[in-house]
Amino acid sequence: LRNVDPERLFTAARAGDRAALARLLSLVERGGDEAHAVGRLAYPRSGNAYTVGITGSPGAGKSTLTSALITHLRARGEEVAVLAIDPSSPFTGGAILGDRVRMQEHATDPGVFIRSMATRGHLGGLALAAPEAIRVLDAVGREQIIVETVGVGQVEVEVAAKADTTVVVVNPGWGDAVQANKAGLMEIADVFVINKADRPGLDQTRRDLEQMLDLSDLGGDWRPPIVATVGSTGQGVEQFWQAVLNHRQAAEASGVLERRRQRRLQEELRSILASRLDARARQLCSGDRYDELVAAVLERRVDPWSAADELLEGVGA
Amino acid sequence: LRNVDPERLFTAARAGDRAALARLLSLVERGGDEAHAVGRLAYPRSGNAYTVGITGSPGAGKSTLTSALITHLRARGEEVAVLAIDPSSPFTGGAILGDRVRMQEHATDPGVFIRSMATRGHLGGLALAAPEAIRVLDAVGREQIIVETVGVGQVEVEVAAKADTTVVVVNPGWGDAVQANKAGLMEIADVFVINKADRPGLDQTRRDLEQMLDLSDLGGDWRPPIVATVGSTGQGVEQFWQAVLNHRQAAEASGVLERRRQRRLQEELRSILASRLDARARQLCSGDRYDELVAAVLERRVDPWSAADELLEGVGA
Numbered sequence: 001l002r003n004v005d006p007e008r009l010f011t012a013a014r015a016g017d018r019a020a021l022a023r024l025l026s027l028v029e030r031g032g033d034e035a036h037a038v039g040r041l042a043y044p045r046s047g048n049a050y051t052v053g054i055t056g057s058p059g060a061g062k063s064t065l066t067s068a069l070i071t072h073l074r075a076r077g078e079e080v081a082v083l084a085i086d087p088s089s090p091f092t093g094g095a096i097l098g099d100r101v102r103m104q105e106h107a108t109d110p111g112v113f114i115r116s117m118a119t120r121g122h123l124g125g126l127a128l129a130a131p132e133a134i135r136v137l138d139a140v141g142r143e144q145i146i147v148e149t150v151g152v153g154q155v156e157v158e159v160a161a162k163a164d165t166t167v168v169v170v171n172p173g174w175g176d177a178v179q180a181n182k183a184g185l186m187e188i189a190d191v192f193v194i195n196k197a198d199r200p201g202l203d204q205t206r207r208d209l210e211q212m213l214d215l216s217d218l219g220g221d222w223r224p225p226i227v228a229t230v231g232s233t234g235q236g237v238e239q240f241w242q243a244v245l246n247h248r249q250a251a252e253a254s255g256v257l258e259r260r261r262q263r264r265l266q267e268e269l270r271s272i273l274a275s276r277l278d279a280r281a282r283q284l285c286s287g288d289r290y291d292e293l294v295a296a297v298l299e300r301r302v303d304p305w306s307a308a309d310e311l312l313e314g315v316g317a
Numbered sequence: 318l319r320n321v322d323p324e325r326l327f328t329a330a331r332a333g334d335r336a337a338l339a340r341l342l343s344l345v346e347r348g349g350d351e352a353h354a355v356g357r358l359a360y361p362r363s364g365n366a367y368t369v370g371i372t373g374s375p376g377a378g379k380s381t382l383t384s385a386l387i388t389h390l391r392a393r394g395e396e397v398a399v400l401a402i403d404p405s406s407p408f409t410g411g412a413i414l415g416d417r418v419r420m421q422e423h424a425t426d427p428g429v430f431i432r433s434m435a436t437r438g439h440l441g442g443l444a445l446a447a448p449e450a451i452r453v454l455d456a457v458g459r460e461q462i463i464v465e466t467v468g469v470g471q472v473e474v475e476v477a478a479k480a481d482t483t484v485v486v487v488n489p490g491w492g493d494a495v496q497a498n499k500a501g502l503m504e505i506a507d508v509f510v511i512n513k514a515d516r517p518g519l520d521q522t523r524r525d526l527e528q529m530l531d532l533s534d535l536g537g538d539w540r541p542p543i544v545a546t547v548g549s550t551g552q553g554v555e556q557f558w559q560a561v562l563n564h565r566q567a568a569e570a571s572g573v574l575e576r577r578r579q580r581r582l583q584e585e586l587r588s589i590l591a592s593r594l595d596a597r598a599r600q601l602c603s604g605d606r607y608d609e610l611v612a613a614v615l616e617r618r619v620d621p622w623s624a625a626d627e628l629l630e631g632v633g634a
Contacts, residue, residue, distance in 0.1 A: 036622045043620030262615055269614060270602050272625040277594040285587050297586060298579055303360030305353045308589040 006038045010045075013140040018113065021140055025115055028132045039132050042139035049138035052244055053163030055149045055156060055185065060169040061195040064231035065240075066148050070106050072237045073144070081113040081142040083133055085126060085159050086150040113142065128275060130159045131268055152185070161188040162264050164257060165247045167240075169193045170209070172201035186212055189224045190247045193240055197228035222250050284311045323355045327362075330457040335430065338457055342432055345449045356449050359456035366455035369561055370480030372466045372473060372502065377486040378512040381548035382557075383465050387423050389554045390461070398430040398459040400450055402443060402476050403467040430459065445592060447476045448585055469502070478505040479581050481574060482564045484557075486510045487526070489518035503529055506541045507568075508560045514545035514553065539567050601628045 004023060012020035024042075027034045054062050066082060073080045106112040117126065117133060130147070137145050147163050149156035160166055168189035194205050209226050225243045229236035251257035284290065293310060296302040302310075321340060329337035341359075344351045371379050383399060390397045423429040434443065434450060447464070454462050464480050466473035477483055485506035511522055526543050542560045546553035568574035601607065610627060613619040619627075 039622050040620050044617050047617055265614055265621065266611055269611065269621045269624055270598070272621055273598050273601055273628060274595075276625055276629055277598050278591070281587070281590050281594050284590055294583055294586065297582055300361050300364060303357050304582065304586045304589055305356050307586055308593060311590060312593055 006041055010041055024136050025133050028129055028136055029117060031129065035132065038136060042135040045139035046135040049143050049145050050248060051134055051145045051147055051163040053147045053160035053166040054169060055152060055160035056169030058151050060171055061231045062148055062169050065169060065195050065229060066146055068231045068234045068237045069241060070112055071234060072241055074109065074111055078144060079111040080144045080146060081137045082146045082148060084116045084148045084150060085130060085156050086116055086118055126155050127158055128271055131162065157184060165190045165244050167191045167193055167244065169195050170205065171196045172199045172205045186216055191243045192224050192226040194226060194228045195231050197236060198230050202228060220256065221254060222247065323358055327358055341453050342450050345446055345453055346434060348446065352449065355453060359452040362456035363452040366460050366462050367565060368451055368462045368464055368480040370464045370477035370483040371486060372469060372477035373486030375468050377488050378548045379465055379486050382486060382512050382546060383463055385548045385551045385554045386558060387429055388551060389558055391426065391428055395461060396428040397461045397463060398454045399463045399465060401433045401465045401467060402447060402473050403433055403435055443472050444475055445588055448479065474501060482507045482561050484508045484510055484561065486512050487522065488513045489516045489522045503533055507564045509541050509543040510557055511543060511545045512548050515547050519545060537573065538571060539564065
């Protein structure tokens with residue numbers, strides 16, 4: 001994999017070679033210089049895709065809902081790519097579909113591309129790899145990208161919040177709405193979906209969400225609509241997607257989308273800088289000079305601040 | 318304050334001038350170059366003090382217990398300094414005693430020095446300022462230093478865990494023992510105190526703690542003793558202090574103390590490096606060149622990784 005020319009992979013992936021696309025994403029997932037090389041190639045070619053983030057508690061039915069959404073989009077003749085963010089997965093993202101049984105039915109559809117992403121252990125982790133993977137999908141011509149998170153961990157919420165439209169999925173039952181509020185999901189939701197809407201408590205949950213929306217300062221013109229769905233039957237999925245399209249239209253018209261994307265890129269640049277400097281700090285804390293200075297500090301010949309100064313001398317920090 | 322020579326303050330503080338000591342601590346608390354200058358002066362003079370960290374849930378009676386401990390130590394003719402770590406305090410640490418009513422009785426005792434520390438907003442915050450403040454107290458000749466945390470926030474636990482002997486205070490009642498486990502206090506405890514031991518549930522809590530200790534891999538020869546106290550009456554405080562002295566003796570004899578102190582200094586050096594690099598990252602994310610590069614990234618003329626490379630060029634990171 002390491003000897004494959006990313007440029008050639010890009011050309012192949014743009015021509016529809018799914019294996020080439022999968023290999024590009026694996027390079028991104030692994031991090032390091034190859035990932036940056038891929039990122040540099042992807043960047044100027046990207047900027048055409050629209051991303052929809054889907055997040056919510058585990059068990060809310062996000063995967064089933066996403067599968068139903070894929071069915072809906074394919075019936076309309078549209079293509080779609082899905083990036084499933086799962087930091088806790090024991091599987092590497094290499095496997096298309098991975099363990100995501102619900103999505104198996106779309107596995108052989110050439111208009112659908114599904115990818116799980118786990119990416120543990122490399123610098124900056126998912127928070128840096130996810131936007132890069134999205135840009136690769138974007139750069140090879142995927143224009144609709146669904147980013148689905150498996151849980152509601154901090155990184156996952158962060159990744160979902162950076163989509164163009166962010167969908168928060170809850171279920172009937174007061175607890176979920178409260179959870180959504182606690183986990184900071186209220187702040188990031190552009191669209192609310194009450195999935196498993198055939199269960200008792202739908203109206204109450206809708207009222208609870210409306211009330212929370214009344215109380216929160218949304219700071220804009222868009223009030224997140226609340227859509228009821230049953231992912232397993234596809235009920236309400238058309239209305240759900242319409243709500244996403246409505247948000248897209250509103251965000252494009254108001255300039256919110258443009259401002260969001262700009263802010264996102266600036267945050268990404270800051271994250272890259274921080275992760276590079278972090279790598280540098282780790283590097284500074286090893287090697288002969290470090291060992292010597294630690295010994296000097298322990299013997300109280302040098303104080304920690306002066307030792308830090310000396311280690312940082314060549315770094316200009 | 319800024320024009321006072323730290324060297325002169327040190328000389329005065331070593332001679333017993335409490336106002337000079339308070340000013341040194343204020344300099345440390347404010348951070349920045351003055352703090353580092355104080356740190357550089359304190360470091361070679363430090364290394365003689367023994368520190369005892371006291372932590373536990375808010376309401377566990379840590380302040381009352383500390384006050385009773387001071388009374389006990391003073392009755393033995395010993396001097397003591399107390400550093401109360403309170404990141405959430407709206408007061409600056411400048412006020413000796415601050416709002417700590419329980420300790421007022423010791424306010425006029427020249428053998429006692431009590432200081433609250435809030436230190437918000439400066440780089441590295443309490444995690445960096447607390448060890449520096451301890452070194453100042455150490456360097457001016459205070460040989461017994463109690464570090465008491467007001468809550469169990471991450472920084473507070475971290476600071477308490479870096480003492481030579483760490484005391485975890487709980488109350489009778491199962492919930493507290495569980496909380497202690499959840500908050501990671503089990504891992505850091507060298508001595509357990511069940512304070513407010515005149516309340517119901519003492520035996521059960523003792524059994525719960527013993528059981529948790531049985532289950533945990535302590536990774537050493539020292540098993541934390543469990544002492545029952547009533548801070549408000551002083552009951553059990555002598556046994557509590559004896560347990561601390563026993564731990565000190567064991568840690569000194571086994572070499573654990575020396576290794577802990579070495580590890581602490583290395584961690585501190587790493588924290589200083591990280592905070593310096595973080596300051597550098599913030600600095601990189603401002604200025605004309607940064608604005609130009611952000612504009613170039615937004616126009617897709619430059620990718621974020623190349624922009625980061627360029628910003629980091631002069632930094633060697």
